[in-house]
Amino acid sequence: MSEILPIRHQAPLPLDRLILADAPSAEALEMDVTIVGAGPAGLACAIELARLGKDDQLNIAVLEKAESLGEHNLSGAVVNPRAFRELFPDLEDANFPFRGHVDAESVYFLTGSRALRIPTPPTMHNRGYFTASVCEIVRWLGERAEELGVNLFAGFPVDALLVEGDAVRGIRTTPSGLDRDGTPGTSYAPPTDVTARVTVLADGTRSLLGQAWREWRAVGSANPQIFALGVKEVWEVTEPLDRVIHTLGWPLPADAFGGSFMYPLGPSQVALGLVVGLDYHRAALDVHELLQRMKTHPLFRERLAGGTLLEWGAKTIPEGGYYALPERRYGDGLLMVGDAVGFVDVPSLKGIHYAMQSGMYAARAIYAALKAGESATGALAAASLAPYDRMVDESFIVDDLRRTRNMRLAFRDGLYVGGIKAGLMVATGGRVPGGRIDMPADAEVPRRVGAPDSFTPDNTLTFGKLDAVFKSGNATRDTIPSHLIVGRDVEADVADFYTHVCPAGVYERVGDELRVNAPNCVDCKATDVLGPRWTPREGGSGPKYRLM
Numbered sequence: 001m002s003e004i005l006p007i008r009h010q011a012p013l014p015l016d017r018l019i020l021a022d023a024p025s026a027e028a029l030e031m032d033v034t035i036v037g038a039g040p041a042g043l044a045c046a047i048e049l050a051r052l053g054k055d056d057q058l059n060i061a062v063l064e065k066a067e068s069l070g071e072h073n074l075s076g077a078v079v080n081p082r083a084f085r086e087l088f089p090d091l092e093d094a095n096f097p098f099r100g101h102v103d104a105e106s107v108y109f110l111t112g113s114r115a116l117r118i119p120t121p122p123t124m125h126n127r128g129y130f131t132a133s134v135c136e137i138v139r140w141l142g143e144r145a146e147e148l149g150v151n152l153f154a155g156f157p158v159d160a161l162l163v164e165g166d167a168v169r170g171i172r173t174t175p176s177g178l179d180r181d182g183t184p185g186t187s188y189a190p191p192t193d194v195t196a197r198v199t200v201l202a203d204g205t206r207s208l209l210g211q212a213w214r215e216w217r218a219v220g221s222a223n224p225q226i227f228a229l230g231v232k233e234v235w236e237v238t239e240p241l242d243r244v245i246h247t248l249g250w251p252l253p254a255d256a257f258g259g260s261f262m263y264p265l266g267p268s269q270v271a272l273g274l275v276v277g278l279d280y281h282r283a284a285l286d287v288h289e290l291l292q293r294m295k296t297h298p299l300f301r302e303r304l305a306g307g308t309l310l311e312w313g314a315k316t317i318p319e320g321g322y323y324a325l326p327e328r329r330y331g332d333g334l335l336m337v338g339d340a341v342g343f344v345d346v347p348s349l350k351g352i353h354y355a356m357q358s359g360m361y362a363a364r365a366i367y368a369a370l371k372a373g374e375s376a377t378g379a380l381a382a383a384s385l386a387p388y389d390r391m392v393d394e395s396f397i398v399d400d401l402r403r404t405r406n407m408r409l410a411f412r413d414g415l416y417v418g419g420i421k422a423g424l425m426v427a428t429g430g431r432v433p434g435g436r437i438d439m440p441a442d443a444e445v446p447r448r449v450g451a452p453d454s455f456t457p458d459n460t461l462t463f464g465k466l467d468a469v470f471k472s473g474n475a476t477r478d479t480i481p482s483h484l485i486v487g488r489d490v491e492a493d494v495a496d497f498y499t500h501v502c503p504a505g506v507y508e509r510v511g512d513e514l515r516v517n518a519p520n521c522v523d524c525k526a527t528d529v530l531g532p533r534w535t536p537r538e539g540g541s542g543p544k545y546r547l548m
């Protein structure tokens with residue numbers, strides 16, 4: 001049987017275009033702090049910093065690649081409210097942008113036709129938390145940041161870090177208005193440089209700039225980061241869902257790690273999705289198609305009957321946990337927060353409150369370093385930003401991740417062995433089985449080549465990829481240059497593999513060749529993990545999520 005080793009076909013990280021030793025342009029904007037990415041992590045950082053520095057008139061910029069805040073954010077989501085309460089001590093839970101309170105929950109093991117209710121594992125308890133759309137959370141946090149004087153630049157993807165010696169001095173944005181061949185068209189707008197004393201990388205899962213900075217500064221981790229791909233839909237439904245639901249088992253094969261979620265979003269909407277670890281073994285596994293198949297199970301079909309698909313989207317999740325955390329998350333002129341670091345607890349599928357809390361710690365460390373600094377210019381020295389790591393290490397963020405440190409990693413041996421090991425870990429607070437379980441990077445896991453399962457969407461309950469992308473609101477200009485870097489030796493089998501990896505139908509096999517329909521991309525980053533590299537493209541491209 002033939003196999004594909006994804007890493008063999010992957011292009012190297014284009015470090016020479018991501019780390020630039022160029023002097024900032026003469027028109028560069030000068031900021032005290034620049035934050036890359038307006039997700040929960042970046043916005044919580046901006047809000048906390050603006051509040052701390054209100055008498056110091058700090059210049060804070062947040063750059064976001066989506067055209068409007070929230071359009072590139074996707075989550076489940078059930079939210080642990082503790083970071084909201086800490087960031088807004090004067091507000092009540094009822095003031096936060098949540099859709100509802102979690103009063104009941106159920107976990108099921110699915111077979112093709114049955115749903116067996118199982119006891120809720122301790123790591124999956126959600127009572128007392130809130131359901132929400134992260135797009136709405138981000139829009140709300142953006143308004144709070146703006147009220148505090150933060151400069152929000154939506155539609156400005158960051159293309160590269162500007163460096164001087166070992167220090168990060170700022171960023172350069174992506175140009176817009178290029179024609180397909182890369183030449184400036186009539187609407188061309190050149191890149192903008194923004195200098196800052198600290199640049200905060202809050203650019204989320206599979207952070208491109210974080211990968212580049214870590215490779216450049218040789219910042220390692222005990223295990224490589226690993227990822228899952230989540231494909232999600234929001235439906236208008238005829239009857240309210242009264243509980244939070246998680247499932248394990250069908251339609252996933254036993255050698256793939258993952259599960260589904262179905263959450264109520266108020267009385268008339270439901271969010272549902274399937275999350276699958278990208279270390280699966282079958283080259284033809286297709287997460288989008290598995291989600292479509294999953295909806296035909298009575299548990300979902302009955303819930304969605306008579307309803308309408310409102311929105312569709314996809315995104316990766318960092319799943320490596322404690323052992324994949326970078327050995328440091330700060331350097332000269334730089335900090336990393338949120339998913340860019342990998343602050344996600346996989347057993348509970350939670351990242352939003354860790355992202356926000358890490359953003360707040362970053363703000364506190366930056367503010368203290370700015371106040372203590374002897375000079376008023378230049379990048380802040382790494383040593384002055386080191387307290388950020390200490391705050392994170394002593395907090396519930398690292399504590400939670402340490403407790404579940406081997407739980408996801410146990411599943412590299414398959415669902416059943418993993419389930420037993422995970423049970424032992426819960427019972428012993430993470431101590432048994434002891435030691436670190438080694439994990440290869442997802443791209444180093446070989447894939448078995450084989451025929452895909454046949455799937456024909458009915459366009460009522462199940463949908464093909466092109467209809468799904470339409471439901472993401474993606475309206476990227478057709479004549480945009482490709483932002484995806486295809487590696488070497490991409491023959492027919494590998495082309496097929498990419499076709500299945502990408503939930504948005506970007507890759508197509510035509511004869512034995514790979515065709516890349518780059519405008520379809522929804523920035524989920526799955527192929528950056530397993531295949532063609534993702535790079536930023538002109539501002540405002542990609543999905544326009546409202547409800548994700």
Ligand SMILES: Cc1cc2nc3c(=O)[nH]c(=O)nc-3n(C[C@H](O)[C@H](O)[C@H](O)COP(=O)(O)OP(=O)(O)OC[C@H]3O[C@@H](n4cnc5c(N)ncnc54)[C@H](O)[C@@H]3O)c2cc1C
Binds near residue numbers: 036063156159231353
């Ligand atoms: C399917 C799924 C279900 C989940 N369910 C839950 C849940 O129920 N509860 C929970 O707590 N967590 C959940 N999570 C995890 C949670 O969503 C994340 O941990 C959280 O959103 C991370 O926040 P962040 O700010 O670090 O990153 P993000 O929310 O991803 O924000 C990063 C921002 O940076 C922007 N950006 C990226 N690159 C650039 C660039 N080069 N230039 C400018 N901007 C850039 C992006 O557009 C984005 O707006 C889930 C995740 C997924 C994918």
Ligand code: SF4
Binds near residue numbers: 520534
């Ligand atoms: S091409 Fe875009 S949408 Fe497809 S997997 Fe890669 S990042 Fe995701």
